[in-house]
Amino acid sequence: CEPSQRPQTQPHNLTSANLTRSCSTSTAKPVRQKRVREADLAKLEALFSHALYTLHAPSSPDDDTLLRIRTQETEEHNAQQWLSNSKEGYDPVQWNSSTETHPPWLRFHLGISRWQLYQHRDTNLPALLEQLSTHRIISAVQKTGGTQLKLVITFSNYGQALFKPMKQERYEETNVNLYYFSDFERHNAEIAAFHLDRILGFRRVPPVVGRLVDVIKEIKDITTDHKLARTFFNSPVGNSCFYGQCSYYCSTEHAVCGRPRAIEGSLAAMLPDLSLSPRRSWRNPWRRSYSRSKLALWEKTPAYCDMVKKTPPYDRGTRLVDLIDMTILDFLQSNMDRHHYETFEIFGNNTFLLHLDHGRAFGRYSKDEPSILTPLVQCCRIRRSTLLRLRLLSSPQYRLSDVMRASLSQDPLAAVAPLLTEPHLSALDRRLAAVLQRVQRCLLQHQHHHDVIYDDITDYSG
């Protein structure tokens, strides 16, 4: 029985797993798929029950959170303010200072701490994802800044999300002649990055979920953004399209279109407003030159890390190993577009790095990009907790591709087609092996293990 050829009509439904299954009978197929899914889900569950995910959470004092609820005296005044500000389309506000009354997006904001955006097995997470993927949308406007089209969506319970529409089919690989800085953004990469970051145990990507959005009812009819409103049109086959205004790919030729009105997109939970929680943006010391001809200093200087290590804030605390964590996340998903990263200002230098903007990840599966690993190669430094989790994920028992497949199958858009095709999932395993090999080389090059491994879990003896 030979695998069938990829049909032209629905290529995104064809993963290699589906190809091998295409010979089975129509009744056997769903049963087998269900079993595969159940086995992968069991692996994911086992992974998240492992001590490496439950033991080492950095202990923070109770008040080491980004935001705090106001004291009793101001509460009354506050409630009045909420009521008087409520607008048409919004649900009446029914929450007070008690956490139980808070909508999921507010619980998410209140749960952000110095070291992570949400907790492992956070019970609010499923509720937040559910809200993002189903709640009534009352407004959609363009987010200014940035290079490509994206919208800020507002829900009737005052929650907000950053929406990136689908621009590329899942099976497509980025054209090799495109520079990374002009690559299209991919909604499924934003979703997959959230799942990968959580599986790696970082919890530094704001929760992201997929959703089918009605271009007319949920964007065109309700937008107050006049510049956006002017860009809607019907395509020759009658699909509803729009293109917005931005510095890259915002033209009729690059419009995003529904089928005929439903468009896939990623919705990322919005972080607290900058007026409440200012963020600091840091230039990545290993940022690319963003020029077609110039090399960056790190590309020409093998001892570049020695310089970085002496420069604040990389000279103390966990900043360097946090940057290495981000490097590993980026290498696994082949994201070259990490020019800056952000932190919450209130936490100073002693805090986690926000992992934002993964629209250009998962562009190619047939090729790895070794240069993304340069910080690890040049610094030979890694958190012990990260290394141990990577080793776990390289074992067949918890194989990264299997737990990613399971995790992504929980996204609503998995019902349309798998969020990552099988070649992308295999690439994750291949790249993970490359990271571990690189760490082994570092260990051989250094006399003491502690020169390479930063032990952030001294009480863990596994």
Ligand SMILES: Nc1ncnc2c1ncn2[C@@H]1O[C@H](COP(=O)(O)OP(=O)(O)OP(=O)(O)O)[C@@H](O)[C@H]1O
């Ligand atoms: N979940 C979020 N909540 C709030 N703000 C966000 C969130 N995600 C991203 N942002 C902010 O929005 C800005 C633009 O988002 P993003 O980087 O994803 O888009 P972009 O078009 O790729 O931008 P750029 O071209 O500047 O890289 C980011 O610099 C970040 O500060």
Ligand SMILES: [Mn+2]
């Ligand atoms: Mn970007």
